[in-house]
Amino acid sequence: MEVVAVDIGGTHARFAIAEVEGGRVVHMDEPVTQKTAEHGSLQLAWQGFAAMAGRPLPRAAAIAVASPINPDLIKLTNNPWIIRPPLIRERLEVDDWTLINDFGAVGHAVAQLPDEHFIHVCGPDAPLPDRGSLTVCGPGTGLGVAQVFRTGERYHVIETEGGHMDFAPLDGIEDALLKRLRKTFTRVSVERVCSGPGIKAIYETLAEIEDKSIRQIDDKTIWTLAFEGKDSLASAALDRFCLALGATAGDLALAHGPRGVVIAGGLGLRLKDHLLNSGFGQRFVSKGRFQTLMNAIPVKLITHPQPGLYGAAAAFAQEHM
Numbered sequence: 493m494e495v496v497a498v499d500i501g502g503t504h505a506r507f508a509i510a511e512v513e514g515g516r517v518v519h520m521d522e523p524v525t526q527k528t529a530e531h532g533s534l535q536l537a538w539q540g541f542a543a544m545a546g547r548p549l550p551r552a553a554a555i556a557v558a559s560p561i562n563p564d565l566i567k568l569t570n571n572p573w574i575i576r577p578p579l580i581r582e583r584l585e586v587d588d589w590t591l592i593n594d595f596g597a598v599g600h601a602v603a604q605l606p607d608e609h610f611i612h613v614c615g616p617d618a619p620l621p622d623r624g625s626l627t628v629c630g631p632g633t634g635l636g637v638a639q640v641f642r643t644g645e646r647y648h649v650i651e652t653e654g655g656h657m658d659f660a661p662l663d664g665i666e667d668a669l670l671k672r673l674r675k676t677f678t679r680v681s682v683e684r685v686c687s688g689p690g691i692k693a694i695y696e697t698l699a700e701i702e703d704k705s706i707r708q709i710d711d712k713t714i715w716t717l718a719f720e721g722k723d724s725l726a727s728a729a730l731d732r733f734c735l736a737l738g739a740t741a742g743d744l745a746l747a748h749g750p751r752g753v754v755i756a757g758g759l760g761l762r763l764k765d766h767l768l769n770s771g772f773g774q775r776f777v778s779k780g781r782f783q784t785l786m787n788a789i790p791v792k793l794i795t796h797p798q799p800g801l802y803g804a805a806a807a808f809a810q811e812h813m
Contacts, residue, residue, distance in 0.1 A: 494550035495808050496586075498538075499594060499800030500557045501758065502570030502633030503528060506798060507541040509550060510805035515813045516604055517805045523798050528571050535583045553580065553589040554808035556597035556800050558634060560653060566591075570633045590808040595636030596651035597803030598756045599628050601796060603640050603647040604806045610792040611764070613755060614773030618790050625750040629654065629741055630757020631690075635683040639748050649807070654744055655683040662739055662775075665732065669697045682740045686733070688759055691715060694736075695729040719762065734766055738775030745789055746779060753791045756799055764793055 493513065497520065499506040508523040524544055531537040534555075542549050557575065559568045566575040580589050592600075603626075607619045620626060626640040637654030640647055659682045661667045673680045673693055684690055692711040699706045704725065717726035737755075745753050753776075755767065777786040796802060 493552065493813070495552040495554050495805055496538075496541075496549050497801045497805040497808075498534075498553065498555045499597065499798065499804055500528070500534065500555070500568065500571065500573070501594060501800075502558055502568070503758075505531070505534070505537045506801050507538075508798065508801050508805075509545070510554070510801070512805055512809035512813060515809045517802055517809060520798075520802060520805060523801055528573060533573055534575055538584050549585075551585065551587045552808065552812075553584055553586045554804040555580075555589065555591050556594045556804040556807075557591065558594045558632075558636070561591055561593055561651070588808075588812055590804070590811050592804060592807045593638070593651040594800050595628060595630075595638040595756075596649050597801075597807055598630070598636065598794070598799045599626075599638035599640045599649035599651075599803065600806035600810065601799035601803035602626060602628050602754050602756075602794060603642065603649065605794070605796055605799070605802070609796045610754065610794055613767055613791040613793050614776060615753075615787065615790040620752040620754070620790065620792060623751075625748055626752045626754060627741070627744050627748045627750040628754045628756055629744055630755050630760045631687045631737065631763075632758030633688055635687045635740070636757055637744060639750070654747070655686075656681045657743070658682070659685050659736075660739075660743070665697065665701065666736070668701060669694060669732075672697050672700070682736075686737045686740050688712075688715065690736075691718070691729050691733050694732050695725060698725055698728050698732070715759075715762075730766060731770055734763070734770035734772045735775050737763075737767075738770075738772035739778075741772075741791070742776040742779055742786060745776075745786065746782065750789065753789055754794055755791065756794045760793055761795060761797070764795075767793065
């Protein structure tokens, strides 16, 4: 059976036609990415994808959205689109559809993808266990969090909004970062730090500490400078970002009690080389009396280029097949 998989984030909407069978994804075509700012709604972006596909679309949709799922009206967290689930059948011209939180979809991808789609970050260098709980988290436009509970051949995905828990500073630099963010936000969540836009506040905090004039540049420029290694302040901000992400992933692991952790998100793959050579692992395990427990948790990075799309199709397969 064919299904149109859709992954809607804060910046991009990705589309692909996938083939599902027996509750699993067996094939997925090359994805098409559209900017959400260039379309007024999901329906218009869907029609744009149909025009590019050059063929009638399957009458089935698997839609992952960066927002909590509401049965009547969905306002995306970092995207101006509004989705009305009761109108999906009519407006997208589909017979069957699945609607899932974007990181819930990534959870399905984690549950179904083979071991070769994961690389080791820290902890025991062993495959993810096929039984017990897994924490899935990752930075993109926001900070996504989900939980996967495996029982051998079967699994359950629990969608969460763990990215909106409170940010807890662990040193003087993060104290200064929190103070800076509180000037703008009455409540500072970890998403304000551990997400793509979060690096701007880190960069500006470091500039203030170093008594350097703050360049008025956006977060995308800072990420480019950091990955290129051409700006020492941007490189330092990247290092601090990895520290904060490690601490956050460790906190989530304590809350979920998992037997494995997977880092994903739109920035996941771009961070690959930096996570492996940063203080991420040290911050992950530095949980006081629970350090021994944390050292026993394998932490992986998912390397599939489109886990949200793959996972949306996997969620459809689980629900309808």
